[in-house]
Amino acid sequence: PFKARVGANENVFGPSPKAIEAMQKTVSEGWQYGDPENHDLRHAIADFYHIKPSNVMVGEGIDGLLGYLVRMVIEPGKKVVTSLGAYPTFNYHVVGYGGDLITVPYVNDREDPQSLVEMAHKVKPTLVYLANPDNPMGTWSSGQEIAAMLDELPKGTLLVLDEAYIEFAPSEAALTLNVDDPRVVRFRTFSKAYGMAGMRVGYALGEERVISAFNRVRNHFGMCRVSQAGALTSLNDQENLVQVVKMVEDARDRITDIAMSNGLHSLPSGANFVAIDAGRDGDFARILLSELVNRDIFVRMPLAVPQDRCIRVSAGTKTDLDYLEEVFPRALETSNQIYSEKN
Numbered sequence: 001p002f003k004a005r006v007g008a009n010e011n012v013f014g015p016s017p018k019a020i021e022a023m024q025k026t027v028s029e030g031w032q033y034g035d036p037e038n039h040d041l042r043h044a045i046a047d048f049y050h051i052k053p054s055n056v057m058v059g060e061g062i063d064g065l066l067g068y069l070v071r072m073v074i075e076p077g078k079k080v081v082t083s084l085g086a087y088p089t090f091n092y093h094v095v096g097y098g099g100d101l102i103t104v105p106y107v108n109d110r111e112d113p114q115s116l117v118e119m120a121h122k123v124k125p126t127l128v129y130l131a132n133p134d135n136p137m138g139t140w141s142s143g144q145e146i147a148a149m150l151d152e153l154p155k156g157t158l159l160v161l162d163e164a165y166i167e168f169a170p171s172e173a174a175l176t177l178n179v180d181d182p183r184v185v186r187f188r189t190f191s192k193a194y195g196m197a198g199m200r201v202g203y204a205l206g207e208e209r210v211i212s213a214f215n216r217v218r219n220h221f222g223m224c225r226v227s228q229a230g231a232l233t234s235l236n237d238q239e240n241l242v243q244v245v246k247m248v249e250d251a252r253d254r255i256t257d258i259a260m261s262n263g264l265h266s267l268p269s270g271a272n273f274v275a276i277d278a279g280r281d282g283d284f285a286r287i288l289l290s291e292l293v294n295r296d297i298f299v300r301m302p303l304a305v306p307q308d309r310c311i312r313v314s315a316g317t318k319t320d321l322d323y324l325e326e327v328f329p330r331a332l333e334t335s336n337q338i339y340s341e342k343n
Contacts, residue, residue, distance in 0.1 A: 003296035004320040006313050009135065009273050011195035012320065013247050015230060016240040019196070022233040023226045034228055036220040041232050045203055048235060055179040055205060057214045058231075060222045062164055062187045062202040067093045069160065069185065069204075070127075071217045074099040079125040083111040085304025087135050087162060099126075106307060109267055109275070110139040113149040120157055128153060131162040133169050136302040136312050138269030143175040150183050158210075159184040164202075167193035167241065168248055169270030182207040192272055193241055193248075194234040199227040248272045251315035258325050262332055273314040275302070282308035284339045291331040291338075297324060 005012070014020075038058035046053040059065040066089065074080065076098030082091065084103035094101050102123055104115040111134045120128050130149075133140040150159060161184055166174055175186070185206040191197040201223065204211060234241075255274040259266040267275045278285040285301050289311050292299050301311045316324070 002293075002298040004316060004323045005298045006273075006316040006320055006324065007298040007300040008197075009192070009271070009312075009314045010197050011192055011244065011248070011272060012315065012317050013195060013244050015195040015199075016234050016237040018237045018240070019194075019230045019233040023199075023230040026226045026229040029225050032225060033221050034223040034225045038223055038228060041201075041228055041235075042203075044232055044235050049177060049179075049205065051177070051179050051205070052208070054208045055211055057204040057206075057211045057218070058223060059202055059204070059214070059218060061191055061200040062162060062189045063089050064200070064219075064222065065187055065202050065204050065214070066090050066160070066162075068214050068217050070094055070097055070099070072213055073126050073158070079123045080127045080129065081116055081119050081123065081125045082129040083116070083134075085136070085302055085307050086111055086129065087131050088303075090129050090160070090162070094127075106137070106304075108139075109137050109307060110134065110141065113141055113145050117149055117152045120154055124154055125157055127158050127160050129160045129162065131164070132173060132175075133165045133270035135165065135271065135273075136300070137267055137275045137307060137310070138165075138271040138273055138312075139267060140169050140173040140270040142172050144172075146175045150181070153183065157183075161186045163187060164189045164192055165271035168245060168272050173270055177205065179205055180207060182210055185210055190231045190234055193245060194231070195244065196227070196230055196234060199230050201227050201231040248315045251317075251321060254321045255313050255315070255324075258321070258328055261325075262328055264332075267310070273312050275307075275310040275312050277310050278335075280309060280339065281306075283342075284335065285309050285311055287338050288331060288335040291335050292327070295327045295331055297327065297331075 042053045042056045045056045070093040074097045079100045080094045081102050104119045189202040256266045259276045265277045302308050
């Protein structure tokens with residue numbers, strides 16, 4: 001274990017205390033399968049968004065649901081457009097089913113809706129993937145931009161809108177919910193703002209026929225009773241969610257201040273992490289990451305150029321960030337020395 005685990009974009013503030021209690025009570029029911037229809041949770045999500053349960057699909061995190069969607073529509077030779085350096089798990093699914101993955105670069109450290117649209121018109125893909133806010137940079141597009149993107153996509157192309165971090169983003173980042181629109185499927189999760197990454201609960205929102213199609217491929221007993229109970233109780237504890245989002249915002253500000261005090265710039269973030277521009281290139285960022293790991297701080301970094309000049313630091317507890325503030329100057333100084341010697 002690391003002294004400060006701030007690299008996996010987990011919610012260190014954890015689940016709602018009420019959700020923890022509900023999960024503890026449900027453990028004794030572990031001999032029973034989970035509800036294969038996720039009836040109570042689907043209905044609660046539907047009530048929360050004022051939609052019908054038939055517009056909601058629950059699955060084993062967004063990762064599991066993305067896999068089901070790709071399995072439904074991708075076969076060898078089918079094209080999929082995404083951004084170079086965007087969330088990689090989606091790409092694994094596409095490649096695994098023989099899809100042809102086509103990427104466009106980020107623009108100003110952001111997944112660019114217009115670039116995705118332009119490529120879509122060139123290659124006529126089955127799917128276009130957009131994470132909003134983005135991982136690993138934390139940047140976001142406005143709901144208006146995404147609405148315009150939808151109108152510009154070629155007919156027959158489905159927008160895969162990954163909103164794992166949407167609860168942390170400014171309100172204008174959210175596309176207006178219209179579950180009658182068959183051109184988009186939205187994916188949300190209990191892993192991030194609700195602090196339940198280890199319980200694997202996500203959900204998709206979309207047009208009834210699209211959502212119903214998941215039933216052809218999904219694991220009907222993929223959700224355990226403990227996860228279902230925790231997610232249901234979390235959704236009903238919005239007061240705790242508001243408190244957690246505020247704590248994450250405060251942690252983001254603290255990370256930004258730590259970067260600034262060391263002469264570095266951080267990117268605005270609508271997620272539960274901050275991308276710190278290490279100021280040089282990917283080689284330097286990798287050295288800095290290694291020096292932080294050597295000092296018992298777990299962080300990660302983007303993989304694609306030029307975003308790999310950054311390191312990604314997740315929102316941590318006060319203890320986590322106190323330790324980061326303490327050791328960061330030494331890690332940065334050592335990194336500068338190593339980089340200078342190599343160059």
